[in-house]
Amino acid sequence: MPANAITAIVVSHDSAEVLPACLAALAGEGVPTIVVDNASGDDSRVVAAQRGARVIANARNEGYGRGNNIGIATAATPYVLVVNPDLELRPGAAAALLEAAGRYPDAGMLAPRIVEPSGRLFLQPRSLLSPSHLNRSRTMAAPEGDACLPFLSGACLLIRRELFLALGGFDPAIFLFYEDDDLCRRMRDAGQALVHVHEAEAGHGRGRSSTPSxxxxxxxxxxxxxxxxxxxxxxxxxxxxxxxxxxxxxxxxxxxxxxxxxxxxxxxxxxxxxxxxxxxxxxxxxxxxxxxx
Known part of the structure; x- marks a missing residue:
């Protein structure tokens, strides 16, 4: 993997339970990480610092998209990798994403195959923001190789940083939900492809980023x-x-x-x-x- 090509951005909020595995996987891939902590009440900041991440401590919970905007603005690499704290990259995933970005220069964002604990492949076949002809049924076939998709999950996204900033980042008016759909829509409207990369894989806990209540x-x-x-x-x-x-x-x-x-x-x-x-x-x-x- 090229040196100084990629920085991971992990937004945490009461995520101390899942952060160690997430950060260990990123470290194993040689990816430096910025953890943007949204005023956690647990030990998320301490956990992140102990595992070598740079920590940005927000005084308030800024939400998912706004937290990522803060981290991405701080990064200085050509690519940023947005990663949910309950997601673990599998070996070789970061390098595979970067290699795919080189193969597909018209791709504004790329995502790995995301596998849930049950073993099911997580795909986003439908979106409120998608034209009806692009919406797919829940039984859509899983891609057998790299594929352009109408939307990608915000759980893990490799993004060209300059393009992200040029598009205004995640919509700062949104605190939570639909910020990834909105960014995908704006990427597509700007003529950028959204690519699902078959050779990159990540495990996702879905809903385990924060302690439930x-x-x-x-x-x-x-x-x-x-x-x-x-x-x-x-x-x-x-x-x-x-x-x-x-x-x-x-x-x-x-x-x-x-x-x-x-x-x-x-x-x-x-x-x-x-x-x-x-x-x-x-x-x-x-x-x-x-x-x-």
């Missing part, structure tokens, strides 16, 4: 509902039906009556995010953040 479930579902409406408006797409909000309110009440707290918080969060959007509230205001990270 009912309150965190409420927050994530709030942002999912809000961000869906934000990107729909951004690209002139139909807004979700108000009926969905009523259904989530009813489900939250029903699960509350039978003391199913996890599901109650989840549906309540979805309804609250939708209602907040309707009132004109922003995701940044909810988190006490300003327009720019």
């Amino acid at each position: 009912p309150q965190r479930r409420f927050k994530t579902r709030w942002h999912l509902a809000w961000s869906e409406r934000y990107v729909a408006r951004k690209y002139g797409l139909p807004q979700p039906s108000p009926v969905r909000t009523l259904e989530n309110l009813a489900k939250a009440l029903g699960y509350g009556l039978i003391l199913r707290r996890e599901k109650m918080f989840a549906h309540a969060g979805s309804a609250a995010g939708a209602l907040a959007w309707g009132r004109g509230e922003t995701a940044l205001a909810r988190e006490g953040l300003t327009a720019l990270p």
Whole structure:
């Protein structure tokens, strides 16, 4: 792998449990890492520093996209590798991604094959932001080699840094969810290919980046509902039906009556995010953040 070609960016928030394996895999690939810590309440910063990562300690939780913007702006290599803390690169993955970037100069972003704990290959066949003719069914066949796809998962992305900065990075108005879809859409609109690299592989824990709790479930579902409406408006797409909000309110009440707290918080969060959007509230205001990270 060429020296000084790539820097990994890992955004952490209460990720101390999964960071050691993630950072060990990056170190094994010879990839220097910047950990952008979003005000963790656990030992994420200490864990990252002990394992040789450069740590940027945010005073507040800036969210996924904004945290990556901070790390990528700090990096000085031609390529950056965005990596979720619950993802582990398999041996040779970083080199395979860089080699593919050389083969495909029109690729703005490249991603490895992402394998879930069950052994299933994770692909993103559909997106709210994709034209209908590019959306695929959930039974789409897995690529048998390198392939151009309409969208790539933000769990692991090799990105040409100058292009990322020229496009404005991840949308700073989004705190969580759809920021990777939005970036993929803008890359494609700019004429850049999105390439799935067969020879690069990574394991992904999906949803293990932070310790789960009912309150965190409420927050994530709030942002999912809000961000869906934000990107729909951004690209002139139909807004979700108000009926969905009523259904989530009813489900939250029903699960509350039978003391199913996890599901109650989840549906309540979805309804609250939708209602907040309707009132004109922003995701940044909810988190006490300003327009720019």
